[in-house]
Amino acid sequence: MTNQSENEETINWLRKEFPLFLADTRKTVKPHIEQWRKTVTETRQALNKFAKEYQTDIDIWIKLAEVYPQLELHVDNIIDGIDNTEFQVGTDIIELAHIFEAIDVQSDPDATSILSVISSKNFQKSLIHSYYETTLNIDRLPLIQEALELHNNKYYAGSICLFYGQFEGVLTDSLEKVGYIVKEGDKIKPVAKDGKVKGENLTGLVPKLKHAMTRKDELGKFYEEIKSHKLVKDDEDQTISKTRNDILHGINMNFNTEKRSAQLILWLYSMILQVRVLGI
Numbered sequence: 001m002t003n004q005s006e007n008e009e010t011i012n013w014l015r016k017e018f019p020l021f022l023a024d025t026r027k028t029v030k031p032h033i034e035q036w037r038k039t040v041t042e043t044r045q046a047l048n049k050f051a052k053e054y055q056t057d058i059d060i061w062i063k064l065a066e067v068y069p070q071l072e073l074h075v076d077n078i079i080d081g082i083d084n085t086e087f088q089v090g091t092d093i094i095e096l097a098h099i100f101e102a103i104d105v106q107s108d109p110d111a112t113s114i115l116s117v118i119s120s121k122n123f124q125k126s127l128i129h130s131y132y133e134t135t136l137n138i139d140r141l142p143l144i145q146e147a148l149e150l151h152n153n154k155y156y157a158g159s160i161c162l163f164y165g166q167f168e169g170v171l172t173d174s175l176e177k178v179g180y181i182v183k184e185g186d187k188i189k190p191v192a193k194d195g196k197v198k199g200e201n202l203t204g205l206v207p208k209l210k211h212a213m214t215r216k217d218e219l220g221k222f223y224e225e226i227k228s229h230k231l232v233k234d235d236e237d238q239t240i241s242k243t244r245n246d247i248l249h250g251i252n253m254n255f256n257t258e259k260r261s262a263q264l265i266l267w268l269y270s271m272i273l274q275v276r277v278l279g280i
Contacts, residue, residue: 073109075099081114085233087263089225089270098123118262124148127269134272134280136173140166144268151265157256163264164244167271168205171226174275175208180215205241218277226271231263240267 078099081087094117101122103112117123127148131141144166150159172188175181179195181188187201190211202208209227213220232238243260246252 074103074112077109077112078103078114078117081117084114086231086259087114087266088229089266093266093269093273094123098126115258115262118265119152124152124265127265127272130269130272130276134276135177136170136272136275136280140169140173148265151258151261154258156258156261159261160255160264161248163261163268164240164248167240167264167268168208168244170268170271170275171205171208171212174271174278174280175212177280178217178278180212181208205244209241219274222270222274226267231260 082094094114098117098120101120103116128141128145131144143162147159147162147166150156150162172181176183179191181190181202182197183189184197188203188208190198190200190202192198193215202211206227209223213223226240229240230236230238231240231243237243243252243255247255
């Protein structure tokens with residue numbers, strides 16, 4: 001067969017068969033094309049709806065991206081503080097909004113730390129609001145607010161003593177609310193799981209924590225953290241209960257630091273948030 005006849009055969013095939021092939025292909029592909037067009041249309045509509053509904057949030061993130069280079073060193077210093085084991089509880093409490101509210105871009109980044117966040121109005125308002133949302137004794141709130149005011153005015157000896165007292169007070173109120181203890185006159189007595197009141201008097205933070213741990217509720221791990229956490233890394237004498245006793249009994253006279261006051265604010269805030277798990 002000559003090349004000319006082969007070409008003629010190919011041409012004849014194209015004239016006869018190729019239109020049928022195209023028709024079959026178009027029939028097969030058409031549903032997929034229609035689905036693709038539908039998907040593109042729906043995606044475009046969804047994106048337009050999202051952009052319209054969240055335009056304010058989108059604008060905020062765009063602005064944040066623009067200014068973040070100025071914030072980065074401040075943020076890094078704050079994150080370093082949150083990662084510090086001495087402020088371990090802070091990772092459960094501090095939110096992104098608290099961090100950004102505490103940053104003054106005009107200040108030296110080295111002057112910004114986790115302490116800046118704890119002293120910020122937004123963070124402390126969150127603490128107060130969280131207390132309001134519980135059923136704990138509202139008469140305690142003015143004392144907490146006064147301790148915060150002392151902290152903000154750098155009267156750390158006053159704030160620390162007041163925070164230690166309110167910390168144990170919030171724990172005691174919580175345990176009484178859920179029926180773990182009862183107050184009989186000036187004594188605080190443990191209540192067993194069967195509802196029987198025991199004769200011993202729970203004095204101090206640790207006995208109350210140990211009793212709470214026997215109830216094996218959702219806060220068992222938190223009770224253990226309060227009892228054993230060291231406010232100064234690797235120093236066995238710097239637990240919350242031990243430092244509280246040394247300070248309130250006048251043994252320790254070098255305690256009045258911003259750091260210690262800030263640590264107690266975090267622990268108090270954490271306590272308020274945690275006890276809500278018990279329905280308080």
